Amino acid sequence: MAKHVSEEPVTSVLPAGDGPFSADGRAFSADDEVLAALGYRSEFKREFSLFTTFCVSFAVLGLLPSFASTLFYGMGYAGTAGMTWGWLVAMVGIQSVACSMAELCSSMPTSGGLYYAAAVLAPPGWGPFAAWITGWSNWLGQVTAAPSVNYGTAAMMLAAASIQNPSYVPTDYQPFLLTTLIMLVHGVMSSLPTQTLARVNTVGSTFNIVALVVVLVLIPAGTDRESRGLPRFTSSKEVWGDIYPGTEFSPGIGVLMSFVAVIWTMSGYDSPFHLAEECSNANVASPRAIVLTSAVGGTFGWALQLVVAYTVVDIDGVLESELGQPFAAYLTQCLPQRLVLAILALTIIAGFSMGQGCMIAASRVTFAYARDDCFPLSSLWKQVHPLTLTPVNAVWFNCGIGILSLLLIFGGSVSVGALFSIGAIAAFVAFTTPIFIRVFLVGDRFRAGPWHLGRASLPVGAVASGFVMLMVPVLCLPSVTGRDWTAGLMNWTALVYGTLMLAVLVWWVVDARKWFKGPKVNVEHMMLGREGAVLEGAESEEAGGAQLTGVGILDKGKVGGEG
Template identity: 75%
Template sequence: MAELCSSMPTSGGLYYSSAVLAPPGWGPLAAWITGWSNWLGQITGAPSVNYGTAAMTLAAASIVNPDFVPQNYQVYLLTVLLMIIHACMASLPTKTIARVNNFGSSFNIVALVVVLILIPAGTNREEQGLPRFTGSKEVWGEIYAGTDFPSGVSILMSFIGVIWTMSGYDSPFHLAEECSNAAIASPRAIFLTSAVGGTFGWFLQLVVAYTVVSIPDALESDLGQPFAAYLVQVLPQKTVLAVLALTIIAGFFMGQGCMIAASRVTFAYARDDCFPFSNIWKKVNSRTKTPVNAVWFNTSVGCIMLLLIFGGSLAAGAMFSIGAIAAFVAFTTPIFIRVFFVGNRFRPGPWNLGKFSIPIGVIASAFVILMVPILCLPSVVGSNLTEATMNWTCLVYGGPMTMIMITHDVGTRS
């Protein structure tokens, strides 16, 4: 993706790359698949992140006051409040947004390092009659299934969490038109975001694996937030609240970043008249020089989507799974086209992978082709599978896209 950004640094980003790189006659279809997937991933990003942040905030309140049990309407209202705050922040001038992002990114890295140190240093497992850390044999030798499928499939299905948390690194692509030296700065930001996030995320997973007491208890806790429930298992209350505070602030900045990226995607699509009333959403505010209308359009759509909270955890979880899969389809489609249809005819920008470009693109494409069907599977099978436990991701993601394609004859070759 960083290569594509360096070659074509535009707010449209991925869908523009797909249209340009696609074989003659296939540009509209490639752009539509990428554009729909990217917009769906972006539009669900801020709501899902803010939903997680709100749930974690209310879980912290429950830890302080065990009699407090968060209700759905409280989660919804707090999430909407975060959405509105982020919309205001995303409407500010670009220089102000840059300063906020610089602070937020720095804070998130520092907070993650502190958490990585704080959890193993402060764990109270020994006070519970357990060893300070779970043995490596148990950590690496036993697989927590989590689903009714065989262990191998369950492991692959667990990637949904990783894909969701690693799905925001295309943001610099969509902000390319608002930064200087975009052909180098934006791809560098994409690379550093994914590399740093992936590395520190791996270490966090190791910390959790070596300290967690009971995975089922964390998932089924009345707190309604598995990470908060895990912290309660392994840390004293004051340390739990300190870690949660850092995590909540980090989540706040993450949600703000998602809101900005999504608004720039909507602006770029409206600029190409992809939406109804595009003339409204593509307007740039004369004072802030930012697409304020697109920001508030996304905010409105997000607040409507958040009504899924009242449908229960499965319905709310749809925001996570759909957004994650859609994002990775959007990321990989132009890479797939570049690798298998363009090859050496691709004109790289100043930031590129050189001879490693094609092999890395092949691996990335193969991974997504494997994972998309896996992540559409339900967690249960047989008699346990009902309408309530079914995974409707493929229908919600693919249904509207297919209907609109048929209605507007998007796939017709020209």
């Protein structure tokens, strides 16, 4: 006999032995009971399913446009070796992060996601600080995702124009204006009702998958390398064995640096966590969507890496092409022009869908954090539009920040590359902070949800934490060293991300620590309800890791007991 959801344990900010109740006497739905036990009232319609959540997540992952946008890093740092066996090594760490994140999602299915988990799991007194760091790092990764994706899409559109008309050379203001236009269109689309968004993203994700499969077939089938006096495919010995000297570091470090492409490409699997409050059966469907996105994305992504690695003609030519877009330059090396334009068209459409998925996910993160007053003017960003029942203000707040970040385009290719590396490092720090706390500071006190790793939980979490601790400094390395290292060739990641996070830390020390207490409870619950009080945005005194309550979820206003 199936267990009622009210019998499933959750990791809550509510005080021990406490639980939510419905003041009007109406019973909670199964998903609303879970959310209420976590301290939040339901504010969205639950119109996402496992499949549609996966579709949004896979659209955000956007393998084809992500690969096309980051080919400069994946191929440029280590060549084909980094794209083949390097991808497999990176996927071990990434899949570990995804599985550990899914376990947290099952226990705490809220839009706040990793931020909520960090607050609840942190040691006593450290919860608000853990939530503050995790939340801001996650937000930086989310808010730079759409502009970086849309910049890549705009660059491919302009590259296609250059292929059609070789005399056309885009100037800096053209990719800026085109990317801004795409951002504004996505802002309008992301403001639509949840049901419409689910349908649109289902279509977009389906197109992403179909386009990826088509490209995987078209490139090896249509390559004209033989007409250029080359074998149809490069030998496996060369593809797997030669490490391109794209940096002045050792070959091993070069391979690690190429992981920025893998990490950025595979960073969308956290989207189901942030959509949990709009998903039915969230504590099972959302973690499954996380793992499914990472596994399917990793497999298809590696296949795409292999196809390109075996057909690329000249890596230097790809990286230094006047087209300004390495993927377009690669295609011109091994395919006739008609196929080049066809593949670019598929990639551009897939990239447009991916950018819109990124904006949806980012808006849910902003809403969740504004609900807990993390941002200035949070009262504006946490509003849900009465007609669409979506966080429209949060959408346009992120859109404005994203457009401002596009000013990096005028600093050249190195500075705009910070959009990609910031997204990778910011997401990784946010992904792993609660995982690290859960593995090394919580231990057996963690209350798992219905989807969990069992005995493999701690080992998998340790692998995830170790991988991220290795990669964070690597992602900040420049490609050149010694006398060749100049301000123009520095890695802007450490400067941009580091400066922003330093400002967040200073804000914490000077002011935020006095008022920010982590996730805020906004439902009526028993301890206050017994006194007739209605809790509206007041913090739980136990928030921030003072204890892991694992409270049972109430059924029709009665305490269900501890899970």
